[in-house]
Amino acid sequence: MLLWPLLLLLLLLLLPTLALLMQQRSQDARLSWLAGLQHRVAWGALVWAATWQRWRLEQSTLHVHESQQQALRWCLQGAQRPHCSFTDISTFRNHLPLTKASQTQEEENGEQPLPPTSNQDLGEASLQATVLGLVALNKAYPEVLAQGGTARLTLTSPWPQPLPWPGNTLDRVGTRGTKDPRALLLDALRSPGLRALEAGTAVELLDVFLGLEADGEELAGAIAAGNPGAPLPERAAELREALEQGPRGLALRLWPKLQVVVTLDAGGQAEAVAALGALWCQGLAFFSPAYAASGGVLGLNLQPEQPYGLYLLPPGAPFIELLPVKEGTQEEAASTLLLTEAQQGKEYELVLTDHASLTRCRLGDVVRVVGVYNQCPVVRFIYRLGQxxxxxxxxxxxxxxxxxxxxxxxxxxxxxxxxxxxxxxxxxxxxxxxxxxxxxxxxxxxxxxxxxxxxxxxxxxxxxxxxxxxxxxxx
Missing domain, CATH: 3.30.300 (GMP Synthetase; Chain A, domain 3)
Structure with missing residues (x-):
């Protein structure tokens, strides 16, 4: 008879603990449901924004001359120096000479490199590159943008325009707001189910993989010890085994479900992309949402499934001109062309005017026109003059x-x-x-x-x- 009172007393003692566990489980379920709801709402908002930006892009590329005229007016209004009152594109081109990037740096900054343009000054092209790029990436690789499917390995982002809420709920693996590159890498290494890696540029990602090889044992030790997070000795063993087999194909050994690498394209990245594709990221696709320079976003990538390096030159700010590259020489051509005057198969050097300074700057980036989107050229960046x-x-x-x-x-x-x-x-x-x-x-x-x-x-x-x-x- 004494057994029942003892069992009843034991149950009474356990009730608070059981209630706490049930409450915690219920809270975790609610948090998981809420996170899923936020993700769906954020994705719906992103799709709506992309639809709106796609319509605006269609309109601007169908009426290129008007769009470039408007872009030039915006650049002239923001120029930080006195200038003549130019009324149209022809007057602007006739009155201002072309300058090279090195000359612009000396005049503006006393031979210091041009500062990167702030997020507020990047123009609509940066927002279009981000929202249209995310939707295009999701279409080409449907599971990449699922919760926990992507990790960024650098402090900088490949997406030109940071999205406000609800964009933040399209969460990546990693500690939000961290200023420690090592923490980003550790978070990614702890997540074997990743489907995409992000980095600011291919050069930065190359540095990450070189550092991973150099500090692999230390990183494996941190994962095994649970610094940070819970100890994961099996995952640490997988990291050690993957590193022992050398750099070739390392990314896919660490993350077997990986599909694509996302970086922001810019001048001087081709060698890093080739090295990554040949070794650490062998077998993976590369995607860049845009081609960027210090003046802003110059090209949009709307087709991740196409070869790396194809971009649409939009007619918005910054104002872009095309300088024909003479065969066998780098001498300056007689005059620049507008976007609608580009000819397929021809090569041109990009000339950029942004709103920070009134200069027609020759970037040294040479493109070849490979197609047309409405009235705008689709180009491949092929090399840099002088490199x-x-x-x-x-x-x-x-x-x-x-x-x-x-x-x-x-x-x-x-x-x-x-x-x-x-x-x-x-x-x-x-x-x-x-x-x-x-x-x-x-x-x-x-x-x-x-x-x-x-x-x-x-x-x-x-x-x-x-x-x-x-x-x-x-x-």
Whole structure:
């Protein structure tokens, strides 16, 4: 008979604990439901914003001259120096000479680099790049933007315009608002189910992977010890095992569900993209929502499934002109062209005017027109004037390299060159113990598995399947 009173007393003692556990479980369920609701509301708001911005983009690209005239007026109103009252685009182009980026830096900042434009000054193109880019990315990779599907590995974001609420509820893996890059990497490493990695630029992401290799044991120890978060010894063991197999394909070994890498494109990123695609991020797609410069967003990427580096040049601010690149020379052409005057297949240097200063600045970025969207050109950024490749002091210009590679591909029956990258061997593991050289990566259509004979044709031109990069080979 004494058993029942004892059981009743034990139950009475356990009731507060059970109630607390049930309350906690109910609270966790409510929080999970609320987070899911916020995510759905945020996504609905984002889709609505993207629909509105797509309509505005359609209107501006259908009426390009009016849009560029309006963009120029906005730039002139914000110029921080006295200027003449220009009434139209022709007067503006006739009265102001072209300047180079180096000249603009000296005049504006006493030879200091131009400061990046603030978020408030980026113009509508930055908002369009963000909202349209997110929707396009979700269409191409439907599970990437699910809760916990994406992690940013750098303090800077690839999305040009930070979104207010409800954009913040489209949460990434990681500690929100952290100023510690190591914390971002640890949060990502603790999440094996990631489907996308984000970084400000490809160069920054390259630094992250180099640091991961150098500090791998320390990071694994932190994960095993639960610093921060709960201890995850099994995940730490997976990290150690993945690092032991070397850099090639490391990202997919760490995150088997990974699909795409998102970075913001800008001048000087091609070598980092080629290196990442050849080693750490081998087998992954790369997506950039925009091509940016210090003056703002210059190009929009609306098709993640297309080859990396294709952008629509929008007619809004900053004001963009196109300077024809003369074949075989970098001399200045007689005059610039507007967006509607661009010809498919031709190459142009970008000339930029923003609202921070009244200058027509030659950026040095050269594009090739590959298509048309309404009345605006779709371009591929192919090289920068004055930028060279050099492993032994030879200083090969990017334009000369691209030209030589194009001649070599022309000797491969049925091959079409879609994209290419050239990496100095010093940042690739395949160069260990070998003389300095270049490694060339090509995306081809119509040809797979390059033969030694075809590779030799690249060497003979003195350059150092669908969208399938060919294996690297030294120059």
């Amino acid at each position: 060279t490749l050099s492993v032994r002091g030879e200083d090969i210009g990017e334009d000369l390299f691209s030209e030589a590679l194009g001649r070599a591909v022309g000797q491969w029956p049925g091959a079409k060159l879609l994209d290419h990258g050239c990496v100095e061997s010093s940042i690739l593991d395949s160069s260990a113990g070998s003389a300095p050289h270049y490694e060339v990566f090509v995306a081809l259509r119509g040809l797979r598995n390059l033969s030694e004979e075809n590779r030799d044709k690249v060497k003979e031109t003195r350059t150092g399947s669908d969208l399938e990069p060919a294996p690297p080979f030294p120059h």
